[in-house]
Every structure is written in structure tokens, then in C-alpha cells.
Amino acid sequence: MELNRSFCSFTNQSLPFQTFSLITYIPLFIFGIICNVLALWIFCCKMQRWTVTTLFMVNLIIADILVVLTLPFRLYATVYTWELSSELCKAVLSFYFVNMYMSIFTITAIAFDRYLAIRHTMKYKNLMSPLKAFVICCIFWIIFITVGAFRVLASSDYTLTTCFQKEHTYPFNFSLVFVIVGFILPLLIISFCSGKVLMALRVITQLHSYRQSSVKKAVKIVIANLVCFIVCFLPIHVGYTIRFVAESLKASCYILEKVNEFIHLANFLASLNCVLDSMCYYFAASEVWDVLSKQKFRLLKCKS
Template sequence: MNAGTILGTIQRTLIPGTFLFILAVGLTLNMPVIWILVFRVKRWNRSTIFLCNLVLADITWILTLPFLIYYHLNQLHWIFGDALCKITRTIYHVCYYCSIYFVTCLSMDRYLAIVHPLKSLWLLNKQQSLLICLSIWAVTSLASVPVPYVASTQICPDNKTICSLYVFSSSTYITLPFSICCTVVGCLLPFIAICYCYCSSVRTLQKTGLQNFQKRDKLTKLMYSVLIIFALLYFPYHLSRNTCIFLRALWPNVNRSIEHADTVFFVEVAVCSLNTCINPLFCFLAGGDFRDQVCKIPQFRLANMFVY
């Protein structure tokens, strides 16, 4: 089986299968979370605001999945028009990086509460947290403006209409710097910030003695969860994406290498998309009020036991 056949199989089976799983499991996990945050949590704080925006970003992208599932099951034939193709691809890009930034905000919130408990009350209040969330949505949306210009519908020789990703665009003079910039600003810098926040927080808790052992244990779980997500989901995705564009920019005629890179990229798209099913974990690890409300709901008690 050659690379082209494997690539076609992945696009027609792995991608729609994964998206169907995310549509079912992601909505099942995220919808109760947003319901608890909105209707059960009475006192909203900084963590609640960041958690709510994280879940909203995941739900927004999940709601576009039915179009993509039909597209991949329909032998990669897009029937929904060019505008919806651009919107779908842009929503993925915006929500993907918003998700990373909101996880980073949760890490910074823990850092301020532990390392600077008194200063944090005026350094980052609820109004400022809401403003940060709105700024993240706005800046990420503006930064995603190139996506609809290079991602659009294309008619193939067999009269099949595809909804292309910007990764596969021939305009590499746009896509390569854009992808590298997104990798640095949207992945590497948040990861560095998260590492600094958690390392500083753990050191502070270690100095305070055994009375903060439980808090340190919870923070350690949260830190390891974020590191694993970055290691398994975010870093490989960015590496494979940049490789695809890099090969097209330098060796556009080396079809075999490009096909192999595209295959790896589509696998990473499937794997990385699972973050929408994993992010609700942060609600248990980071949201104290959220956990309290979950404990009052009998069907969630078993899940909550595993967090502790």
C-alpha cells in the first residue's frame, strides 16, 4: 500500500471516525460542564471565567464537526459552499488557539493564587479576567485572518469539490511564516509560561510545609496533565504542520515526501482534536467551586473520586 492510498484511507476512515467520537463524547462531557458553570456555580471567580471560555471554545468547534464528518464520509466532496468551508476552517484555528490560551490563563491564575495571594486580588480581578478572555477571542480571531484567504473550496479534475486546509496551499510565502508564527506565539510561549507558573507554584508550596501537601498534590496533577497534553497533542501537531508546509516551500516536486508528511499531519489532526474531550478535566483539577457542585450531583460522584 503506497503513501497516497494510506493518506486516502486516513481521510475517509480515521478522520471521520475520530470526529464522530469527539462529537459524541465531547458534547457529552462539555455540555454538562457549561450547565454546571452557568446554573450551579453561584460565585464566579477568575478560574470560573477562564473555565467557561475554555469550554465555549471547545463546544464552538465541536458544533462544526457534522459538516466535516459528512465531507470526509462523502469521499472528500464538499457540498456546503465556499463560505462555509472558510468559516469551518477559521473556527477550528480560532478555537484551537483560544483553548491553549485559556489553559495558560488557568495556570497563571493558580500561580497568582499561590505565589502572590494578596497581590492577586488586585492584579487580576473578575473584571480583568473577563477582559483578558474577550481580548484572547479578539486577538486570536484577528490573527486567523489569513486562514480564509488560503483555505477555500477547489474543484478537482474529477469534478469533486474539496474544502482545503491552508496547510496544503501552494502560497507557502504566506502559510510558512504564518504557521511558524502561530507555533511560537500560540504554542511555545504558552508552554514556557505554564512551566514557569507551575514550577514557581510548586516551589512556594514546598516552602510552606506539610499543611499544603494536598494543595501541592492537586497542583502537581494539573501540571502533569498540561505537560502531557502539550507533549502528546500540541507539539506533534505543530511539528507535522510546519513540516508539510516546509516541504511544499522547498521541494514542491518531491511528491513522495510530501505525501508521507501529509499522512502524518492528518493523523496528528485526529489525535490533536481529542483535546476537546480532555479539557473538561481542567474543570475538576482547577475549579474548586465546580468540584463542589459536581459532588452534589450523584451521577458525577464516581468521576470526581478519580480526581482526588
């Protein structure tokens, strides 16, 4: 039983799943490139002053672009048998995992920075600065590149004939670490910061009724950011947890196959975050609207 279970095959994707991948990942790749390159151009070429927020935004854009660049390889591995080198597969996987968690932690940093700016306005300049934001981003890159390299190079799951797939059913011992440190902890921080910001905005509304319109817009942005984070990253980490438990309990190949199918669908939602980031962070910022209006992008222009 153990011998048969260890050779469960998950490499042959069904035709409906391949069709789903084609109609979802191709538009996601196109819109992801367009939105993030446009945002990167605005922040790098049109912004007159770099702030803490700008640095975090650029860091998030870079991470999102690198995630988007892995989508064609994921689509290729889904539709065709992987005939490219195993080194390329490992590099693509490293890009994906490193930059997915880079996005998560940068979003967390943005939420925490917004919390400090609103709840501790007088101390904010002493607590945060562009230099400190740059150092934080560098630390993130060092940590996740190191972890990502260890995760991929130490794994023997990927061969010349498969990529983005697990060939055996032995549990990966660090799965729960990724779930707890890479998702649950950031979720708690983002939820705490968002809740405090919403409370502060409510107080502003009560004290200054004439600012209700702008405050309502800010509330919607904060809620949208939190919802997008949960919708995009909760399913994939639930899938990682279920697969770890199922493999630890030596579940049947049928159950493991269904769990892997769920993880593949959840990966699409995680990748969708690269596009949603553009709408929730970049184009919601007033400075971006100012740049777009000056460049006469009339379709994207909004009233302050």
C-alpha cells in the same frame, strides 16, 4: 518539475485513513459535546459566585465547544468530496483555527492565574479580578477572530470540491508565526508557571506534612495539565513547521503527501484536547465536585 509539483493532489484519502477518522472523530464528537455542555451547565447555572478562574473556564468551554462542532464537517470532508459551499468551508475553518488558539491562550491564562495565586498570594487580589479576566477574554476573542478571518479569507486554498486540505504546495508565510506565537510562547509560559507552582507546592509539603495528600493531588493536576497540552498541541505545530520547510525546499509530492497525512493525524490529537480539558480542569476543581455531589451524581463524587 515546478508545474507538476504545484498540482500535487492530497484530496483522496485512503480507506484506512477514512476508517481511522470514523472510529476516532465520532466518539470524540460525542464525548466532547457531553463533557463541555455538562461543564458549561455547572459553571453557568450552579455556581453561586463567579471568580477569575470561573470566567477563564467558561471561556475555555465555549472555545472547546466551537472546536467540537467543526468535527462533523472535518469528518465529512475526509470521507466524501466536499459538495457544500466554499463559504461554509471558510466559516468552519475559521471556527476551528480561532477556537483552537483561543483554547491554547485561555489555558495559558489559567496557568498564569494559578501561578499568581500561589506565588504572589498577597498581591493576587490587586493583580487579578473577574473584570480583568473578562477583559482579557474579550481581547483574546477580538485578536483571534481578526487573525482567523484574515487567515481564511485571504487564502485561495479551499474550493467547492475540497475542505481542510491544501490544493497547492506553496508555503504559507505565516505558518511559523502561528507556531512561535501560537504554541512555543504559550508553552514557555505554561512550563514556567507550572514549574514555579510545583516548587511552591513542594515547600508547602515540607512545612505542612499533614497536607501531603492534597498537595500530591494538586501536583498531579499541574503535571497532567502540562502533559496534555504538549501531547495535544506539539504534533500539529511540528507538522506545520515540517510542511513549511518541505514546501519552501520544493520537496516531492510523496514527501508532502506524508507530511499532510501526519498533520491530519495530529489534528485529531489537537481536537482531543477538547475532551481532556474537561478532565484536567473542570472535574478536578473542588467546586465542581461540590456541585456534582449536591446533584447526586454518585459516579462522579469524590472525597475531599
